[in-house]
Every structure is written in structure tokens, then in C-alpha cells.
Amino acid sequence: MTDPAYNFAYLDEQTKRMIRRAILKGIAVPGYQVPFASREMPMPYGWGTGGVQVTAACLVPEDRLKVIDQGADDTTNAVSIRKFFSRTAGVATTEATTDATLIQTRHRIPETPLHAGQILVYQVPIPEPLRFLEPRETETRKMHELEEYGLMHVKLYEDIARHGQIAISYAYPVKVEGRYVMDPSPIPKFDNPKLTNSPAIQLFGAGREQRIYALPPYTQVVSLDFDDHPFTASKAPHDCDLCGSPDSYLDEVITDDQGSRMYVCSDTDFCASRRSAGHKGRLWAPAPEEAL
Amino acid sequence: MYVAVKGGERAIDNAHAWLAEERRGDPGVTEMSIDQIREQLKLAVNRVMAEGSLYDPDLAALAIKQSLGDLIEAVFLIRAYRTTLPRFGASNPVDTAAMAIDRRISATFKDLPGGQVLGPTFDYTHRLLDFKLAAEGLPPAAATAPATPGPVPHVTDFLNRDGLIETAPTDDTPPPDLTREPLELPASRALRLQAITRGDEGFILSLAYSTQRGYGRTHAFVGELRIGRVAVEMDIPELGFAVEIGEVELTECETVNQFKGSRTEPPQFTRGYGLVFGQSERKAIAMSLVDRALRWQELGEDYIGAPAQDEEFVLSHCDNIQATGFLEHIKLPHYVDFQAELQMVRHLRAEATALAEAAE
Numbered sequence: 139m140t141d142p143a144y145n146f147a148y149l150d151e152q153t154k155r156m157i158r159r160a161i162l163k164g165i166a167v168p169g170y171q172v173p174f175a176s177r178e179m180p181m182p183y184g185w186g187t188g189g190v191q192v193t194a195a196c197l198v199p200e201d202r203l204k205v206i207d208q209g210a211d212d213t214t215n216a217v218s219i220r221k222f223f224s225r226t227a228g229v230a231t232t233e234a235t236t237d238a239t240l241i242q243t244r245h246r247i248p249e250t251p252l253h254a255g256q257i258l259v260y261q262v263p264i265p266e267p268l269r270f271l272e273p274r275e276t277e278t279r280k281m282h283e284l285e286e287y288g289l290m291h292v293k294l295y296e297d298i299a300r301h302g303q304i305a306i307s308y309a310y311p312v313k314v315e316g317r318y319v320m321d322p323s324p325i326p327k328f329d330n331p332k333l334t335n336s337p338a339i340q341l342f343g344a345g346r347e348q349r350i351y352a353l354p355p356y357t358q359v360v361s362l363d364f365d366d367h368p369f370t371a372s373k374a375p376h377d378c379d380l381c382g383s384p385d386s387y388l389d390e391v392i393t394d395d396q397g398s399r400m401y402v403c404s405d406t407d408f409c410a411s412r413r414s415a416g417h418k419g420r421l422w423a424p425a426p427e428e429a430l
Numbered sequence: 431m432y433v434a435v436k437g438g439e440r441a442i443d444n445a446h447a448w449l450a451e452e453r454r455g456d457p458g459v460t461e462m463s464i465d466q467i468r469e470q471l472k473l474a475v476n477r478v479m480a481e482g483s484l485y486d487p488d489l490a491a492l493a494i495k496q497s498l499g500d501l502i503e504a505v506f507l508i509r510a511y512r513t514t515l516p517r518f519g520a521s522n523p524v525d526t527a528a529m530a531i532d533r534r535i536s537a538t539f540k541d542l543p544g545g546q547v548l549g550p551t552f553d554y555t556h557r558l559l560d561f562k563l564a565a566e567g568l569p570p571a572a573a574t575a576p577a578t579p580g581p582v583p584h585v586t587d588f589l590n591r592d593g594l595i596e597t598a599p600t601d602d603t604p605p606p607d608l609t610r611e612p613l614e615l616p617a618s619r620a621l622r623l624q625a626i627t628r629g630d631e632g633f634i635l636s637l638a639y640s641t642q643r644g645y646g647r648t649h650a651f652v653g654e655l656r657i658g659r660v661a662v663e664m665d666i667p668e669l670g671f672a673v674e675i676g677e678v679e680l681t682e683c684e685t686v687n688q689f690k691g692s693r694t695e696p697p698q699f700t701r702g703y704g705l706v707f708g709q710s711e712r713k714a715i716a717m718s719l720v721d722r723a724l725r726w727q728e729l730g731e732d733y734i735g736a737p738a739q740d741e742e743f744v745l746s747h748c749d750n751i752q753a754t755g756f757l758e759h760i761k762l763p764h765y766v767d768f769q770a771e772l773q774m775v776r777h778l779r780a781e782a783t784a785l786a787e788a789a790e
Contacts, residue, residue, distance in 0.1 A: 152515075156662075173614060174612055178510050184756035185759050212438050213763050214438045217442060245764070245766045271590070276616070277685045302781060303778075307773065308770045309767075324767050328770070346755060346756055367560060373773070374773055389769060397712060412626050
């Protein structure tokens with residue numbers, strides 16, 4: 139099963155130790171971006187190399203790994219990363235959120251609440267929440283040091299002045315334990331409330347930008363807002379057309395050349411579990427599902 | 431009825447099988463060997479070694495074959511392989527004055543000890559397509575002459591004797607290792623040079639060109655450009671002395687730059703430095719120009735906001751493996767984020783329409 143040409147989970151033990159140190163430091167200072175000597179991985183930068191390195195450093199042979207991209211287990215990049223670890227670590231894999239001990243994700247937090255003992259690893263493209271307000275790393279590190287987040291508040295205020303609301307729909311900035319402003323990775327803001335007070339360990343890996351940060355279990359995470367413009371999680375105002383769920387995050391799918399739409403859960407495991415428990419959505423029909 | 435897109439794994443396997451067919455091309459045409467690539471596409475091999483930061487012509491040739499000649503992809507293959515290799519130690523600094531020279535030119539002196547040696551160069555070839563190359567056959571033998579014995583001193587050493595050029599500061603601190611420590615700014619010159627020598631040739635070339643056109647002008651002359659082989663020696667602790675473990679081909683460029691003096695430095699010439707694996711003289715010259723432009727602070731020059739003066743800008747964007755990965759990742763699915771944006775835009779439009787209607 140495991141490819142003998144490589145060490146368990148691909149990375150050599152020295153590298154894993156270096157990454158684990160960064161993770162521990164990140165857990166000790168929640169929301170702080172720890173620089174780490176990111177390695178070139180056999181997949182491109184920007185395709186989850188940070189998440190993959192964090193996962194590789196955390197995996198033990200007893201783990202059950204789940205990999206999702208856009209909430210789905212069967213998107214090509216999720217398939218590719220899962221295959222990488224079954225080949226190099228030989229660990230068991232699963233699609234069930236509750237069965238997984240380690241979940242690597244891109245752009246979503248699973249709908250099913252996580253439990254103690256689980257690790258959620260996020261792939262992060264740009265770890266710096268202030269990056270698009272100030273392009274220089276030398277400056278933004280200083281701003282974090284001094285807890286100087288005025289620029290961010292001005293941006294949010296300007297959004298309200300211009301659009302009547304904060305016009306950030308994903309990668310919505312949060313404040314961790316009242317100290318560091320953190321980018322939660324490009325999850326939709328719908329997922330932000332799941333960040334706070336989670337029993338699971340949440341780890342964030344940015345390979346190209348060489349940063350790791352973390353939220354230990356039960357960390358307080360607050361989405362930035364104003365008293366008179368409170369944060370609201372939003373989603374498409376529909377139920378899932380397959381499982382009927384009224385409160386899961388939905389993908390919008392164009393179904394014909396007239397532009398008809400259907401809405402389905404982005405979390406494929408959540409949707410399938412509901413359907414097998416007998417829930418039905420507007421367009422659910424059993425035959426094509428069974429044919430797969 | 432919508433059927434969820436499944437079968438990602440099979441699609442991936444099939445796509446890779448197709449790619450393998452494309453790589454081979456028409457099976458009626460003879461397959462290329464690694465030896466052929468190494469011997470006949472030498473400059474491509476050199477570029478892959480330089481930007482892959484691994485001196486191994488056979489592996490670079492293999493990477494070029496595997497990547498269908500996409501050199502950035504080949505560099506990527508080499509980098510991903512390189513990072514898995516164990517480290518046995520570090521060599522002693524190579525002595526480029528003792529280089530066995532194939533090419534050595536100076537643009538600052540008509541003649542000088544060691545002579546001007548053109549070597550195998552495109553310079554002064556007329557860029558006319560040579561249709562004879564379409565037919566196979568050996569080229570006529572090139573004339574040979576005995577090699578100049580002994581070390582060839584650097585041009586800048588002659589200037590240095592008269593105090594006309596800044597003394598290159600000797601620094602025996604072990605250089606930082608970009609591949610083992612995260613890049614932190616501000617960077618030392620050693621670290622900058624390390625990043626630039628493995629940086630993308632096109633990016634470094636354009637930055638260097640921009641300094642020539644006035645964006646951080648440094649008035650560079652090619653004091654010397656040399657290409658040749660140097661011995662790589664390593665101290666073996668058990669033996670107590672250095673042993674030659676091989677040789678590498680290098681291109682070294684030293685520029686001599688006009689300098690009128692500043693608040694901290696007297697008027698004298700200053701240096702820019704480039705050193706690249708293999709025969710890569712465009713890269714070496716470009717590197718020395720960018721190196722010199724980045725030294726503005728050390729020499730007490732003004733920062734005029736030119737891209738080539740901006741260490742953070744240059745170092746954060748010169749690596750083509752980082753750049754291409756991040757650029758190309760936008761073809762991955764983003765429909766969760768796009769969906770969030772759709773909802774936002776619909777909401778904002780609905781509000782704007784409502785406002786407009788209320789105003790009517």
C-alpha cells in the first residue's frame with residue numbers, strides 16, 4: 139500500500155519536526171502567523187501545499203483522513219490529495235465527517251459539527267488578512283505586532299458607506315481571542331460562526347507564503363463588524379433540491395440552456411447522509427443516484 | 431435531474447494517460463533520449479538546473495523530457511525532487527579565479543591578463559535561420575588552441591588595487607539557506623543573491639532591463655563575464671583536509687557601476703554580482719544589475735520607488751514555481767466563493783433597484 143520510496147506521509151522526519159514546532163507555536167499564540175520553512179511539494183503552490191504539509195506533519199498511521207474541496211469529497215483536487223496520502227502514508231480514508239480523525243479542507247467547514255479529537259486543516263492561499271489593504275509583509279507584521287487594525291475597520295466602514303453593508307462574502311476577517319485579526323481562509327462567511335468555540339483543533343497552512351496559524355479547541359473567534367451593522371452569515375435563500383436541508387450552504391447549478399437553476403448542498407457527505415436517512419428535496423429521484 | 435459530477439479519480443487517470451501519449455508524440459518518429467537532451471539542448475538543461483537549484487544535467491534533461499519541454503514545469507519537477515534529498519554537508523566556497531575558462535570577456539578594458547576569450551557564444555551570429563540544421567550531420571570541427579595556464583584574475587581586482595572600486599566586503603558568516611528557512615525581510619545580500627540566482631530568468635531579465643531604462647538606474651558596465659568549470663571541494667572531517675568532489679559549470683558576471691559617492695561612501699566604482707549554474711549569461715548579467723539596484727540602502731543612495739530597488743517586491747515575486755502555482759490555482763473550483771459573491775451582488779443589486787424605484 140504505502141510507497142516504500144518515501145517516508146511515512148512523504149515528508150522526512152526533520153521537516154515534520156520543524157512543521158510541528160510551527161504548529162505548536164501557532165496553537166500557543168492563537169491567530170498569530172508563524173513563519174515556517176515550507177518545502178516544495180510534488181503538487182503546485184496554491185493547490186494546497188500548506189495544508190498538505192500540515193496534514194503530513196499531523197498524520198499517524200491510525201488516522202482516518204477525509205479531504206474535501208468546496209465541501210465535496212469528489213472534486214478533482216480533493217481526490218488528488220487523498221490519493222497522495224493513501225499512497226505515501228497508507229492511512230485509512232473516509233468521506234464521513236464524524237468518522238474522520240483529520241479533515242483537510244479547501245474553502246469550507248463541514249456542516250456536521252466537529253467533535254473533540256478531530257483536526258481540521260485548512261488550505262490557505264493568502265494568510266494575511268491585511269494583505270489587500272497593505273501589500274508589504276514588513277508593514278503588516280508591524281501592524282499585527284502593534285495591534286494596529288484601524289485600516290481594516292476603515293475598509294469595513296467604507297463598505298458600509300458605499301454599499302450599505304460590509305461587502306465581503308468570503309475570507310471574512312475575524313478576531314481571535316480579542317487579539318489577532320485572522321484570515322479564516324476563503325470559506326464563505328456562512329461558515330464563520332463554526333470557527334468559534336469548536337471542540338476540534340483548527341490548523342491553517344499557507345505553503346507558498348510560508349505561514350502556519352492555529353485555533354486551539356474552544357477558542358473565541360469573532361467576525362469583525364459594527365454594533366449597528368452586525369455580522370450576518372448568508373447563503374442562497376433556498377432549500378437543498380436533493381436532501382431538502384433548509385440551512386446548509388448551497389452550490390448553484392445551471393441545469394439547462396434556459397438558465398434554470400437548482401441548488402444542492404456543497405457538503406456532499408452531509409447531503410448524502412440526509413438522503414440515506416430518508417430526507418427528500420424538490421428534485422430528488424433515486425434512480426440516477428443508484429446508477430452511480 | 432442533476433447528477434453530481436463524480437468520477438474525479440477516473441478522469442484524472444485518463445487525463446494523465448492522454449498526456450503521456452502527447453509527450454511521446456507520433457510514435458513513428460524516433461523517441462528522444464535523455465543523452466540527446468543533455469547534449470543538444472544544453473542551455474535549456476542549464477536553465478532548469480539554475481532555477482531548480484540542483485546541478486545535475488541528467489536529471490534536468492529527464493525533467494525536460496517529462497515536462498514536454500515546458501521549462502518551468504521541468505524546474506518544478508527538479509525542485510520537488512531536490513527537497514527530498516538528504517544533506518551531507520556544505521562545500522567550501524568555489525574559487526572562480528581558478529575557473530577553467532571557456533569564455534571570458536570584459537567590456538571595460540580592451541585587453542587584460544588572461545585575455546578576451548569569446549568561447550561558444552551566440553554573439554555576432556547573424557540571426558538567420560540555418561536550414562542546413564534541418565538535415566543531420568556533424569558540424570566542421572572548431573579550431574583549438576592550448577588553454578591559458580594558471581588562474582585568471584578578476585578585472586575588478588585590478589581596479590581594487592587602485593582603490594577605484596569598492597572592496598568586496600569579506601564575510602565568513604555561513605550564508606542563510608532559503609530552502610531551509612522561511613524568507614524573512616530585510617534580507618542579507620547573500621540571501622538576496624540566493625533568491626535571484628534561482629529566480630525566473632524572464633522576471634530577473636525584465637527587472638534588470640527596467641534599471642537600464644531609468645527605473646533605478648545604476649550605470650552598469652560588464653566588468654567581466656566568465657563561463658567555465660570550477661572544482662567543488664568539501665572538507666571531510668575524518669581526513670582533516672578538503673577533497674575535490676566534482677566540478678560544476680558556472681557563469682559569473684561582475685558589473686562595474688558608476689557611483690558619484692553618497693553621504694556615507696566616497697566616489698568610486700561599485701559592484702553588482704551574478705553567479706548562475708551552467709552557461710546562463712543573460713541571467714548572470716541580469717542578476718548583477720538587479721543585485722546592484724537592490725544595494726541602494728547599503729550605499730546610501732536614494733530610494734526612488736523603482737521596482738528593482740524594492741527588495742520585498744523582487745524577492746517575493748521572483749520565484750517562478752511559486753508564481754506559476756498560485757497563478758494557475760485559479761483554475762481550481764472556486765464555486766463556493768463564487769456562490770457567496772453571487773448572493774452578495776444579487777443582494778446589492780436588489781437594494782440599488784429598490785432605492786431607484788423609491789426615488790421615482
